[in-house]
Amino acid sequence: VSEGLVDLRSDTVTRPTARMRRAMAEAEVGDDGYGEDPTVNELEARYAERVGKPAAVFVPSGTMANQIALRILSVPGTRVVAGRSQHMVAYELGAGPRNAGIQFHPVDDKAGVLGPDALAWAKEAERHHQPPVSLVCIENTHMASGGIAWRLEELKELDRVADGLPIHMDGARLFNAEVATGVSAVAMASSATTVMSCLSKGLCAPVGSLLAGSEAHMAAARDERKRLGGGMRQAGVLAAAGLIALDEMVNRLVDDHLRARRLGEAVAERWPEKDVDPKRVESNIVVFHHAGANALLAHLAEQGVLCGTIAPGLVRLVTHHDVDDDDIDRAVRAIATAPDEERP
Numbered sequence: 001v002s003e004g005l006v007d008l009r010s011d012t013v014t015r016p017t018a019r020m021r022r023a024m025a026e027a028e029v030g031d032d033g034y035g036e037d038p039t040v041n042e043l044e045a046r047y048a049e050r051v052g053k054p055a056a057v058f059v060p061s062g063t064m065a066n067q068i069a070l071r072i073l074s075v076p077g078t079r080v081v082a083g084r085s086q087h088m089v090a091y092e093l094g095a096g097p098r099n100a101g102i103q104f105h106p107v108d109d110k111a112g113v114l115g116p117d118a119l120a121w122a123k124e125a126e127r128h129h130q131p132p133v134s135l136v137c138i139e140n141t142h143m144a145s146g147g148i149a150w151r152l153e154e155l156k157e158l159d160r161v162a163d164g165l166p167i168h169m170d171g172a173r174l175f176n177a178e179v180a181t182g183v184s185a186v187a188m189a190s191s192a193t194t195v196m197s198c199l200s201k202g203l204c205a206p207v208g209s210l211l212a213g214s215e216a217h218m219a220a221a222r223d224e225r226k227r228l229g230g231g232m233r234q235a236g237v238l239a240a241a242g243l244i245a246l247d248e249m250v251n252r253l254v255d256d257h258l259r260a261r262r263l264g265e266a267v268a269e270r271w272p273e274k275d276v277d278p279k280r281v282e283s284n285i286v287v288f289h290h291a292g293a294n295a296l297l298a299h300l301a302e303q304g305v306l307c308g309t310i311a312p313g314l315v316r317l318v319t320h321h322d323v324d325d326d327d328i329d330r331a332v333r334a335i336a337t338a339p340d341e342e343r344p
């Protein structure tokens with residue numbers, strides 16, 4: 001994207017920082033296929049500690065981390081309970097059923113969380129001719145609901161109802177959840193059997209995600225990574241950026257959250273009839289319905305503001321390291337002059 005545009009399409013558009021680029025150039029490396037890349041080993045240990053798990057595996061993408069979790073925790077021919085609009089269900093091109101031989105049991109997640117009643121219902125359905133449930137997947141923060149973070153009590157309640165079923169947490173933006181709620185990633189991940197986080201979104205690393213869990217699960221995860229073609233060699237050049245992402249880029253997420261709140265206020269002001277409550281914008285994502293979404297996107301693009309849609313008529317704005325207060329001012333002005341919703 002050319003300079004001068006305000007790019008709110010996603011936090012994946014962030015570019016590595018100057019410090020990351022230097023660290024990448026100087027990274028100590030080895031063959032990770034032999035477990036000999038010291039920088040990868042350090043990154044895996046750092047993330048495991050950061051989320052309170054015994055071990056972690058570095059993988060090329062968040063999608064691969066989710067797919068590995070499905071393959072090690074679920075059982076082919078069973079149901080996996082997950083929110084209808086979660087990334088694993090709606091945005092991974094059918095990878096879960098294809099890679100793990102499962103069927104999703106999608107439940108309502110408009111509020112970002114999975115209600116324990118929906119899980120209880122899904123489990124009870126086993127006694128009514130439906131396949132067993134082998135896994136529960138949740139997303140924290142939950143992208144499609146507008147970056148909502150799970151509360152600790154909600155996680156504990158889900159865990160109680162899961163009653164021994166494994167839980168995988170897609171924490172692509174777990175550190176946004178940590179900053180938004182003030183609850184540590186360790187505490188949030190304690191109800192999860194496995195947890196994954198992306199380094200390449202708001203944390204600005206160019207590539208990479210991590211999956212964490214028990215030693216045994218991570219040994220299985222390494223094998224699955226290889227099967228999926230995700231084994232890497234001198235991946236320390238990537239892990240070096242990942243270490244900076246974890247160590248230096250988390251605290252600044254609060255700035256992204258404040259800026260997203262301003263965007264939420266602008267949307268609420270322009271369309272007061274909408275159900276966008278700026279107080280509910282607690283992380284870096286604003287999602288709202290707009291019947292003329294395509295015309296709206298075109299109007300914003302004319303003003304130099306890029307954003308996208310995640311479903312028909314569902315507009316998404318995402319703040320990140322590479323947009324500043326002036327960029328948000330510009331986006332706010334563009335929203336204020338946006339066409340009426342009725343316009344085709």
Ligand SMILES: Cc1ncc(COP(=O)(O)O)c(C=O)c1O
Nearest residue numbers: 061062063064087139143170172
């Ligand atoms: C919630 C969530 N999970 C998983 C992913 C997948 O990450 P990746 O794009 O690295 O495969 C994304 C990002 O697109 C996401 O938003």
